[in-house]
Amino acid sequence: MRFGAAFPLYLRCIKLLNMKKIFISALAATALLSSCGGGTSDDAAAGNDSTATLSGTIKIDGSSTVLPITQLVAEDFKEQNNKVDFSVAAGGTGSGFKKFIRKEIDICDASRTIKDSEAHECDSLGIKYQALEIGKDGLSIVVNPQNTWLTSITVAELKMIWGPDAQDKIMKWNQIRKEWPNEPIHLHGAGHESGTFEYFTEAINGKKGACRVDYNASENDNQLVQGVAGDKFAMGFFGLGYYETNKDKLKLVAVDNGAGAILPTDATVMDGTYAPLSRPLFIYISAEAAKRAEVSAFVEFYIAQAPVLVKEAHFIPLTTEQYTAETAKWNEFKKGLK
Numbered sequence: 587m588r589f590g591a592a593f594p595l596y597l598r599c600i601k602l603l604n605m606k607k608i609f610i611s612a613l614a615a616t617a618l619l620s621s622c623g624g625g626t627s628d629d630a631a632a633g634n635d636s637t638a639t640l641s642g643t644i645k646i647d648g649s650s651t652v653l654p655i656t657q658l659v660a661e662d663f664k665e666q667n668n669k670v671d672f673s674v675a676a677g678g679t680g681s682g683f684k685k686f687i688r689k690e691i692d693i694c695d696a697s698r699t700i701k702d703s704e705a706h707e708c709d710s711l712g713i714k715y716q717a718l719e720i721g722k723d724g725l726s727i728v729v730n731p732q733n734t735w736l737t738s739i740t741v742a743e744l745k746m747i748w749g750p751d752a753q754d755k756i757m758k759w760n761q762i763r764k765e766w767p768n769e770p771i772h773l774h775g776a777g778h779e780s781g782t783f784e785y786f787t788e789a790i791n792g793k794k795g796a797c798r799v800d801y802n803a804s805e806n807d808n809q810l811v812q813g814v815a816g817d818k819f820a821m822g823f824f825g826l827g828y829y830e831t832n833k834d835k836l837k838l839v840a841v842d843n844g845a846g847a848i849l850p851t852d853a854t855v856m857d858g859t860y861a862p863l864s865r866p867l868f869i870y871i872s873a874e875a876a877k878r879a880e881v882s883a884f885v886e887f888y889i890a891q892a893p894v895l896v897k898e899a900h901f902i903p904l905t906t907e908q909y910t911a912e913t914a915k916w917n918e919f920k921k922g923l924k
Contacts, residue, residue: 648682679781724850
């Protein structure tokens with residue numbers, strides 16, 4: 587199996603140690619799928635003889651944020667269906683949708699909804715698809731642990747730092763608050779092909795893509811982690827899951843949107859009080875790919891495993907009712923396939 591970005595090894599070890607827990611949880615989720623009419627969900631979750639003959643290669647690309655979840659699901663599915671291979675990469679949500687439209691991949695991981703322009707391209711090419719929400723994420727604002735002056739920041743201050751007007755102007759910490767150090771701000775953030783970049787710029791700067799460009803940009807969140815972890819005067823933003831797996835190297839900053847400083851947690855992301863940086867995570871499946879048995883089984887397996895594996899990857903699972911609704915969407919979509 588090929589993976590396009592590094593994922594912490596100890597999470598995979600945890601996964602193996604918790605296989606019994608995952609298996610039991612998958613069986614529980616299977617009951618949910620069956621109640622919604624999913625004819626193959628028992629087979630996908632339990633890995634019985636009817637899926638033993640599945641074969642083929644499932645190609646997935648897109649969001650680096652969603653990548654750790656998809657990796658865990660793919661690994662578990664592969665263990666139970668060893669004739670199915672995976673190509674899992676993370677070039678960013680925008681890059682993933684480009685490949686999805688060119689029919690180079692079967693599933694696009696996405697940390698945002700599909701753009702109108704991307705949906706129009708799909709329509710013009712006759713590409714049908716189904717989006718499924720698989721979990722929630724909070725964009726984390728992080729600094730180096732040696733940063734002693736910053737514990738919370740307002741949305742207005744974030745815009746002052748990251749807005750396009752800050753280009754070549756806002757270069758030092760004391761330009762934000764005079765009591766902060768007269769030292770340079772070294773910025774690290776998502777690259778322009780990333781759904782994280784688009785979500786952050788719209789939420790903070792008021793327009794997708796509106797951002798200064800004089801910062802260290804990457805679609806690889808691990809590079810951003812390393813950049814902030816190695817620099818006392820650095821600031822960065824990326825998905826909460828990457829903070830959670832590197833919290834010994836980073837310091838999390840609370841965000842004040844006018845109702846007080848709020849840290850991203852499962853509760854504050856789910857109830858939306860961590861505003862405006864709470865967001866849903868998706869997978870997009872093409873109708874052409876969904877006709878293949880191995881892809882259909884994998885998607886059902888994904889939904890069944892999501893309550894456990896989304897949390898294991900340090901993201902926020904949906905409620906049982908929300909996963910039921912996503913399962914119903916998938917089953918209704920499959921009915922329309924010819």
